[in-house]
Amino acid sequence: MTTAQQSPQSARSLTWTRRRASVSRFWATYRSHRAGLLGLAGLALIALVALLAPLLVGSDVQSVTTAPGSALEAPSDEFLLGTDQFGRSLFGLLIWGARISLMVGLLAAFLSVAIGTLVGIIAGHFGGWFATVLMRITDWFLVMPTLVLAIVLATVLDHSIWTVILAIGVTSWPTTARLVRAQTLAVESRPYIERAKALGGGHGHVMSRHVLPNVMPLVLAQTTLGISNAILTEATLAFLGLGDPTLISWGGMLQDAREAGAVSSGHWWYLAPPGIAIALVALSFTLCGRAIESVLNPKLGAGR
Template sequence: MTTTDTETTPTETPKAPSARSLARARKRQSLARFWRSYRAHRSGLWGLGLLILIALIAIFAPVLVGSDAQSVTDAPGGPMEGPSSEFPLGTDQFGRSVLALLVYGARVSLTVGLLAAFLCVAIGTVIGIVAGHFRGWYSTVLMRVTDWFLVMPTLVLAIALATVMDRSMWTVIIAIGVTTWPTTARLVRAQTLSVEARPYIERARALGGSHSHVMTRHVLPNVMPLVLAQTTMIISSAILTEATLAFLGLSDPTVTSWGGMLQDAREAGAVSAGDWWYLAPPGIAIAIVALSFTLCGRAVESVLNPKLGVRS
């Protein structure tokens, strides 16, 4: 009787996923949970839909209204014509289509609002984290500077900066960004103090974590939800401030913005003449964009802070 040896092939053990793939999977799951929660807010969806529509209109402005719509020499209509089939929103004092100017104005207003809000949040986040992490005279000096900017009228400071600097779009962005950061700094500092009171921060320090390691690896990820919600709120305020500076004649006169259109309408006598088609569209556009960002900001804040209970 013979026995046959059965050959057994060793089974291959599956490779464990890497830390990078696990991190990507967690990020995808977090984004999916965030979107599921965001979709429950109807007002946030309306705001997001309006912003996407306005952004697409701004991006494809040359295709929609033509690339020479802002030209004064090649204006297709007569000065201050009322709404018609050719010009649905009438014309300005140079004969240009108000609808075409409104479409191009969305580019400048959105760009200034986004970049100014980014600059404001960047300054406020850095100062807030540093003031909350370092104690003693570091925090005292930073908070006193923050309080000084906080009590000063933001619009007055922005007007002062825009007056002494060159009249350009970047001047408006800088003027808005460097005058509206104190609120963000105080919110981030309060959140930083709350985060650094947690046990894992003490453990990170005990294991030899440096100041930069604690602030970038532990504090910053925990304050980012607050920063994101604050950003959406600041964008609408930045757009309104840009419109105010443009209306006061402190922006670049060579670019078309909604605030600049209101300034041009005032100089052209549209207020006294009752030419509503030149005044109402840019004002309504500013209000719609500001409202859309506010609705998105409220929805994001409610998702990131469920205790608010805002569900509409």
């Protein structure tokens, strides 16, 4: 094998070695954040329960025609969290609802972060009047209430889970765009960017090979924080009756509890479990996001 053939392999091997070392350093630092570990353990447990839902409670728990109990039974040995107005086990519905709530949170956050990252990098790289137009559009979305825009989209479009994901994703990206643009401007001012351009690197090369890797830590932290906001927004939309009525989600369970009069009749077991589950998932993602921020930017951890 010639030296020319060995060189690309050596470069790739060196790259992967550095990446593995970087991941090891990240995990070693992350483990020192007890709150971050607690949030990660909570997310792992909830995700595992959601994935194993068919094995834990079965798929027929959602059916209103084969409900095993009577309406609004209090918690008991047979029904750990009681039943809903159709006689379905609230424990089983809570586990099945985790699948939808987590899916909406993940996909909506990824869509939001993808749009914000794209807009932020383009605006920071090109500058000029084009960046000014993009930032004015971003400012318009930023000052408009996100929930109001999401409600408008969810009302106009069909009531489906994809509509909820789209409504959350296209209304919550401005904060990410602002942060990524600021980071892009900082990266673009570094000398190696000028060298890359002098060596013939085009816009696509500079943005994908130099800017994007440097803003990815910020994007990762923003994603973890955005997931919790997306889950809360999905729960709000479902509570307002704008979710998919054919699917079980935690927000949909709160909407069903409201329609069943659980608040006025004192059926606390109908309201408390989904509300606590939403709060715990949002808290877990927030703890993970804060820990990642502290790892990637040690100055934040020193200031807290």
